[in-house]
Amino acid sequence: MKLEVEGLTVYFPYERIYPEQVEYMRELKRALDAGGHALLEMPTGTGKTAALLSLIVSYSLESPQHQHQLKLLYCTRTVHEMEKTLAELRLLASHLPPTTKSRLLALGLSSRKNLCVNPHVLSAQSRDSVDAACRRLTASWVRTLAHDNPQVPTCPFFEAYDRAASAGPDAVLLPPGVYTLGDLRSFGRSKGWCPYFLARHMIRYANVVVYSYQYLLDPKVATIISKEMQKECVVVFDEAHNIDNVCIEALSVSIRKQTLEGATRNLTQMSQEIERLKATDAGRLRAEYNRLVEGLAQRGNLAITDAWLGNPALPDDILKEAVPGNIRRAEHFLSVLRRLVQYLKSRLLTDKVETENPVNFCAAINSQAGIDQKMLKFCYDRLHSLMLTLEITNTDEFMHIQTVCDFATLVSTYARGFSIIIEPYDERMPTIPDPVLQLSCHDASLAIKPVFDRFQSVIITSGTLSPIDLYPRLLNFSPVISRSFTMSLTRDCICPMVLTRGSDQLPVSTKFDMRSDPGVVRNYGRLLLEMVAAVPDGIVCFFVSYSYMDGIVNSWNEMGILQDVMQHKLVFIETQDVVETTLALDNYRKACDSGRGAVFFSVARGKVAEGIDFDRHYGRLVIMFGVPFQYTLSRILLARLEYLRETFQIKEGDFLTFDALRQAAQCVGRVIRSKADYGMMIFADKRYSRHDKRSKLPGWILSHLHDAHLNLSTDMALHIAREFLRRMAQPYDKTGCGSKKTLLSEEDVMRMSEGAMDTY
Amino acid sequence: MYGARVAFQPSAATASSSKEKKRRGEDDDDEEDDNEGKGTEAWERAYADERSWEDLQEDESGLLRPIDTKTLVHAQYRKRLLLRSSTGGSAASRIQKGLIRYLYIVIDLSRAASETDYRPSRMAVVARQAEAFIREFFDQNPLSHVGLVTMKDGLAHRLTEIGGSPEAQIKALMGKLECCGEASLQNALELVHGYLSQIPSYGHREVLILSSALNTCDPGDVMETVQRCKKAKIRCSVIGLSAEVFICKHLCEETGGTYTVALNESHFKELLLEHAPPPPAIAEYAAANLIKMGFPQRGAEGVVSICSCHKEAKVGGGYTCPRCKVRVCELPTECRTCGLTLVSSPHLARSYHHLFPVAPFDEVSPHGRPGQRLPTTCFGCQQSFVGQGGAQPSLRTSCPKCNQFFCIDCDIYIHESLHNCPGCESQRNSSVL
16 A cells, blocks of 8 residues: 655555554654654564564665665674565565565575575584685685696685676676565576675665664774665664664673683694795795885775675774784784783682673783783784784684683773683582673674764664663664554554562562562462463463572472472473473474464573564463563672773662663564454563552553552452453454554545544 | 255245243243242241342442442443454454254252252252253254263263154153262263264364362373364363363363353353354365255145154144155154254254354443433333433443444343344335335
8 A cells, every 4th residue: 555654655555554554654654854863762563673664765765866776784683583574575576666666675594594595505503604615615716826736616606696796797797576585595506606696785775774784883894785875774673672782792801711712722723824924935024024114904806705894883883993013923923812811811710700891801801911902903914914924714613712802802992891711610600610701891882883973863772672761862863753553453462460469478489589479389289270270271470580480390290289380271381401392392382283282481581582473372461470680799790880880870779670661562462463363461570560660661551550450369360361362262353443552554545644634 | 955065155044933922921921930929928928049149249338238230231242242343253354153063961960069058959940941952052052962971989971872852851861860089081072972973064062071179080191182172173161150170271271162250049040051052164274165954845745654753643834855755743853764964944044044143232321422312212112211210221232233222121032032133124125116
């Protein structure tokens, strides 16, 4: 259908549209007009992606007055979401008028592992080894070698692509259209071109690029991939409720004992390599030295295949100076690294937890290992240059020394917003020594700042962004639009409840002093038992942590509750092992399909809580046992809280509650993925009934949380659940009627906008 | 001996009088109950059956107000009628209906059936309503057959063979009421599938599952069984007592049945009775074929003969099979000796109205169009439309053919019991005269 949003013709790929989608588009359009950033919260299942894509695509294709066409950079968290977005985009493309359609080029970009078509390379296991295998076949020196000696293996796809590209950049172009990763692969296969490098080339010309968060937020990757994006871009971060954590992770490094041992091995290997090179081709080392004297850390025009992960620091913070003299020679540099590794090793030997700030840490390195801050800063670039000189292709084996250099560069570049924490063992298992040195970033705004500065509009959107005023403070930006939309429903298809008491009227909570109380454990068990008997098909339970889940499941087993549960439904448990969990999920779905019924025990903040949907009969009820606070004794968290308080004036309690509640909302939001769906959510903890906690839940949950459902005991919850399930099983009219119209046709939208005009 | 076609030619229909009588009887019962209730003081009455608080509803502002049950019932009725006529059965497009039905009622006697959210227990409610349903079913489908299957302890058990006598079925059901163990949908379907696949092709195979349980404990893949039922053209319908279960929904969608979930006992009754009128015939079966039927004569009073069904001598009554002259006690049935289907002509006539239902009446706004004068009384009962004391005028409808106006009560009576429009009938008579 076609609709008008404030004078802009928007092509929408469906016959009907939800009213909140129209609202969403209107706000989005205003943000784009203003050329500013926006923060939009809209519940899942309301077609956020469709609304977003249709508006931005229509906006960029329909406005000829823009010199540069707006480009859409759409960031997703997972490859699966990327594919879904591209599928949506393809549907949209099929509804565009032919003239506009021919101008639309959209593609997904992912790592080599997902795009490579060379069977030899693909046989490698991990992402890094695929990258290394590709580099072994395509690095410029390998190809020069192959030029002289046909015995040296190269990648036929890349060679073909390179031959075609040598005729000029326009010789290798994708015809307009929407390309998923699979389409790129099959296009590459049919043409014999390497899809990965083709995609890398094509993102310059595409109107829409769908890729992962890292490609914009992680400076190591962003400098390589996204450097050439022009300012006229709309950047969308979808499912962005955890964007602050992504930003922080992009700038954090952790070093373990294995890392340092691996780094030592790498150093030995490199020094051998240098010795060999000195004997055979001393000129190459000298050339590098001369280049460094001239002040070029990077070698200038690198071949596209040689480009490697970029500097871990943000582009603005990289020193534009010559490499210091004392690490220009390869041997000298290696000895500096050796001293650094040795120093880090000595720090790991500590038997108590240490926290330090980067300034002190650098000073300590300077005094004890004799490496000054400037040398540390150049560590990464110098290593990069050395590895190119040594023509090292198996980069995956050199990950360890890279990590050490990442660390060195970051620790010396940033004085604020970071801290170094050395823990000799895991808090939960004090008997097993597992020393780890972490450089943790506390300031999410650091990594995202270049994105906000560079691009015209940045849209941050998700189903759970409440409280919506906290994100601008955390990420340190000022949005022009920040709105939270609610869902228009034909029937009350979500039923959130706060359960504060067990059937014996004693309060339930996972508060630290109460969680091991047998009464609380029993009450939680009774709750589950009552619910498995009353709720059909699938139930999902979320616990606050793995250790708590193990403990409570054990106690239930001893009390015989688990056996009773099994009479009604099969029990599946998430573990830290991905394969095991996937298997459990498969069988869970099977049990739901066949009518046997199943319960899935999972952990908030786990893989399942973030990425797996329990829609329709796979999740009729989700029980959140407790409030999923972070582990508050964690040093990293404490350091971050302190930083947030000092820098952004965010109180510790506020941030912890916000973080816990967004996780809880994320967990319970798993059950409802569309409007035709229905599901219940039980927040089983007395703390949820308090206003400061509850008010941080997203609006679309709060609007369905009636006052009567705020302080329930198990038997009352059971009664409500039964009534709700009966009511939901009745047939209903999907379009809604009268004032509660929830599916709008083209005429309805017209009428709506006319009505809006009249009121002005 | 006569041959009768399944698809009948239209002729003047006779309304079923027995049903009408029954309805009257029920009304009387209700009145008696009311009188009893009024006799005692409010605090002396047991509130368990009355549940007066359920008649209250909270509105948006949190105030309590009584549910207007009457308008609710009327609205529901209208909706159902329109739905029925839109899915088929309107006089204009004649849809063939399966009049000869072979129905297995599967009753869930698993552990979940002992729950007491229906009073006194789900099992008792199911049994009570099933009894009423079986009577109503035979009343509306005299040519059909019913059998009973129970699910308990993970097994399916055939309680009664498929047959045409309501009394035998009800007796068997009431004798076997205890519940334990799990329910197994697959076992029940397999069992029913085994029996129904032997049914002759003109018969419509149906299963009605009254399910209390929310899960099914199956020995194998229930999806395969669903596909086999679909292949065998068995129409499976489920009425759930507590919540929507995916596998039941899947089963009904695949086999063309309906899936409903009851809100409370009266809703359950309503849902169950919706299965009494025959469903539209499946397209593949639509080819009308001839079935041999016998119309036996009623035996003369005072004649002593041995009946074939009970194997005992009886005086008077009974029917004689026109082919083999054997004596049977009840109709409709199958002759024990020669296997002929024995019916009486009123049976056929009673099935007939399903094929030519009265078209649904159009709703008329109480004030009418300007310039049009509406009659003030109902054509059926001659009562005034305008309520006493300036009460809101009640809903009225008009027949699209004869344009006579009826009150909603007459509308219900015409469509549910009479199956003839008095307006159209009287018009025809006058034209003949």
